[in-house]
Amino acid sequence: MKFTFDKDAVLKETAIAQEIISTKNAISILSNVLLSAKNNSLTIKATDVKVNFETKIPVDVQEEGSTTIFCDKFISILNSLPPGEIEFAQDDIAVTIKPAAKKVKFQLKSMASEKFPDFSLGEPQAYFDVPARDFKEMIAQTIFSISDDETRYFMNGAYFEKKDDDLIVVATDGRRLSYIAKPLCQGVEAFAPVIVPPKILNIILKRAPSEGNISLAIADKMIYFRFGSYQFSSALIDAQFPNYQRVIPENQTQYFEIDKGDLTDALKRVGLLVEQKTRRIYFEVKPGVLTISARESDIGNADEDIPCQYDGEPVKMALNYLYLEEPVKVIEASRIRFEFTEAMKAVTMRPEPATDFFHIIMPMQTAEGI
16 A cells, blocks of 8 residues: 655544544554545544544545554654655555655554454434534533543433424533523434433534534434544443433522623632632622632632622522533623522523523532531
8 A cells, every 4th residue: 555645634634533542552453543545535544442433535546555553653753744745655564654855764563454343434314414503502511511420321421302393412410400402403303312422522522613514313322423524423322311301490480690701700710719629619699799709728718799680688509610610611691690499409500691501500518607
């Protein structure tokens, strides 16, 4: 096998492959990227068995063939070279990489492409298109609420559900819940609800464009994505997701509204003295003012007052700082509304005016003496 390629083009695609690969063991085929040169195009594949990736780019092929090489070292070599044309040649198990602009030559050992795991990227007729911008927003509004507790694996992914014409995505770790619904399933055949692991969602969020469509398919315990020249697939989590609808409050009688900028700045400052173990922060709301405070034992405390729209009785609640900070980062509205019934019951955090998503936070116990 022999072909010539543009360094930057192959480096970009191989970097995505490296995100898929979960091992750096040089003797494992799963540490390798598969390269297949044919008809003046190079197919690049990578897998960690659960998540799969494939793309195709134009190259100048002199001899067709396929092989696999250690992805980590291949990327290191490409990163060390200047932009321009690079020659890739395979002789038996030896691969030679030579740039046109420098008198340097690298040799890597390859492994036969036949050893590389075969994977399917779905049947074309099963795909449906969703606007990339909307789909990426759905991931961004929920992914941080996915549980990382492996003993509760049924919450280790985002729940995808089709309800009428809506695509609903929900994530929870048992102490908070993020929900978003968008009308992206008009004319789409019904599919059973599924739990999608965060690794593939992070990759789609990072790599998918903000314009155009993403093609999506769900079948055979797998989820499939296509956009541009990229194809991805991932195994689903085989589990029963909790009944999230039971967590969503039906009627919250009290609320206060604050400016997002005021909240962001106050959290940044007061957060400097949040106790790292508990991440407990306090909200004390009174008509016209919200006091945000934190106490870090043996070090000190911080308090800040910000204006708020509220006309009820004074209420004090303890919340997890991270559960506030993460949704604030992805809420684009200029004002945020907190709805509640009492200090120790669920708090709903949403943009004002309301849109198609919200976040639910369970309050914490107030520390003794506070």
